[in-house]
Amino acid sequence: MIDLDGNATNSGSNPVVNNSLDNSGNNALDCPNINPSINPSINPSINPDITYDLVLRQGRAIGVAEFAGQLVDVGIAGGKIVAIAPQLANAGAMEIPVEGQIISPPFVESHIHLDSALTSGEPRWNESGTLFEGIEIWGERKQSLTLEDIKDRAIAALKLQASQGVLFVRSHADVSEPQLLALQGLLEVQAAVKDWITLQLVAFPQDGIYSKPANRELIEEALRLGADVVGGIPHYELTRENGVQSVQRIFALAEQYDKLIDIHCDEIDDDQSRFLEVMVAQAIRTGMGSRVSASHTTAFGSYNNAYAFKLMGFLQRTNINFIANPLINITLQGRTDTYPKRRGVTRVKELWQQGQNVSLGNDCIQDPWYNFGTGSMLDVALMAVHVCQMTGRKEVEACYDMITVNGAKTLSIADYGLGVGKPANLIVLDAIDRFTAIQKRSVAKYVISQGKLISQTTPAQAHFQLS
Numbered sequence: 001m002i003d004l005d006g007n008a009t010n011s012g013s014n015p016v017v018n019n020s021l022d023n024s025g026n027n028a029l030d031c032p033n034i035n036p037s038i039n040p041s042i043n044p045s046i047n048p049d050i051t052y053d054l055v056l057r058q059g060r061a062i063g064v065a066e067f068a069g070q071l072v073d074v075g076i077a078g079g080k081i082v083a084i085a086p087q088l089a090n091a092g093a094m095e096i097p098v099e100g101q102i103i104s105p106p107f108v109e110s111h112i113h114l115d116s117a118l119t120s121g122e123p124r125w126n127e128s129g130t131l132f133e134g135i136e137i138w139g140e141r142k143q144s145l146t147l148e149d150i151k152d153r154a155i156a157a158l159k160l161q162a163s164q165g166v167l168f169v170r171s172h173a174d175v176s177e178p179q180l181l182a183l184q185g186l187l188e189v190q191a192a193v194k195d196w197i198t199l200q201l202v203a204f205p206q207d208g209i210y211s212k213p214a215n216r217e218l219i220e221e222a223l224r225l226g227a228d229v230v231g232g233i234p235h236y237e238l239t240r241e242n243g244v245q246s247v248q249r250i251f252a253l254a255e256q257y258d259k260l261i262d263i264h265c266d267e268i269d270d271d272q273s274r275f276l277e278v279m280v281a282q283a284i285r286t287g288m289g290s291r292v293s294a295s296h297t298t299a300f301g302s303y304n305n306a307y308a309f310k311l312m313g314f315l316q317r318t319n320i321n322f323i324a325n326p327l328i329n330i331t332l333q334g335r336t337d338t339y340p341k342r343r344g345v346t347r348v349k350e351l352w353q354q355g356q357n358v359s360l361g362n363d364c365i366q367d368p369w370y371n372f373g374t375g376s377m378l379d380v381a382l383m384a385v386h387v388c389q390m391t392g393r394k395e396v397e398a399c400y401d402m403i404t405v406n407g408a409k410t411l412s413i414a415d416y417g418l419g420v421g422k423p424a425n426l427i428v429l430d431a432i433d434r435f436t437a438i439q440k441r442s443v444a445k446y447v448i449s450q451g452k453l454i455s456q457t458t459p460a461q462a463h464f465q466l467s
């Protein structure tokens with residue numbers, strides 16, 4: 001499907017990706033070069049004196065209020081956006097005609113597990129389709145983990161995502177095994193890819209912090225080794241009390257080590273799983289809300305309304321971030337229901353309506369929990385549109401924001417977005433606005449990271465043979 005060698009031959013209906021990231025050996029970690037296949041095509045009215053490294057001509061810039069509804073040129077030099085205007089007079093060393101399509105800030109992957117990515121069927125398939133069989137299978141698969149295995153799969157998954165416009169990723173790393181191989185492998189990947197993708201790592205105790213005595217020390221060691229975020233899984237701790245204790249411990253560790261927090265919280269259909277309230281209470285008391293993310297919170301979709309409305313009120317007293325993973329939630333949840341069968345997703349629409357920051361993640365790419373997934377954020381947004389019933393025009397646009405600007409807020413990314421002086425991280429999509437990007441599941445025609453073109457995709461074309 002994806003040709004990472006840059007030899008563009010489209011045998012099927014899939015788009016062609018020309019990716020300047022080498023997919024073999026150590027070169028895969030080099031900073032990519034600009035693909036020379038784009039030739040400048042300069043309008044005669046443009047001064048041929050080269051001022052910019054790269055100019056994107058006549059696109060619709062997403063999130064630039066000053067030029068809303070207008071076509072603009074974007075000038076890039078020294079890795080930064082240096083000019084945005086209806087017409088830039090000077091030329092760029094490279095010119096990309098955008099032709100009225102959108103220039104967007106890159107996609108943000110708020111929640112993924114790169115350590116388990118691309119392992120589906122190993123050592124066996126998840127036949128029940130449940131979260132808990134997935135955890136068992138991963139427990140078996142991780143017995144054979146090696147650093148190389150983790151790094152190769154993680155880099156392959158990041159390239160899949162980067163070719164589709166993702167330039168910021170938060171990945172969980174399982175820190176429940178004694179050698180911390182997943183974390184060590186992903187820390188090496190984080191350093192290796194930093195010139196083209198920003199990777200944030202969560203110390204995630206998949207088996208619980210209090211399920212084994214060693215796990216308490218392992219999560220702390222992971223923070224000392226350099227994990228950016230403290231994770232947790234209170235609903236999978238052995239008792240309710242251990243779950244509460246784990247949330248309190250996570251907040252204490254985050255304060256002690258100056259880290260962000262991202263907890264797998266209430267990822268179950270049990271309407272009595274109520275660790276979100278513990279997170280909210282800790283966030284209100286500590287004032288750490290903006291540094292805290294609650295991932296999944298699928299039980300929120302099963303709470304009775306009297307309780308849910310009370311909790312929504314408490315949420316207004318803090319500003320924690322929510323991360324929903326609609327592809328996975330709709331797949332894993334509701335498995336013990338007969339009919340009616342729950343959707344198993346958190347209250348995305350209501351949280352958005354209340355002004356809470358909600359972002360979306362893939363969670364899985366072909367792993368023990370989910371055999372599908374290509375890393376596309378537009379697939380995630382499309383599923384959110386369906387499963388959260390956010391089909392109104394403004395609601396669809398909100399789902400686009402959940403894979404871009406809201407994700408940037410969740411990850412605390414500084415200098416995100418399109419603006420003069422900001423790092424030149426941007427994508428050109430085969431779409432005229434946010435709505436059509438999701439409607440068409442547009443390809444990322446050009447992906448520019450830190451001022452360099454790292455990937456180019458030609459939209460698929462069908463050739464009919466009808467007489």
Ligand SMILES: [Zn+2]
Nearest residue numbers: 113172264363
């Ligand atoms: Zn997860």
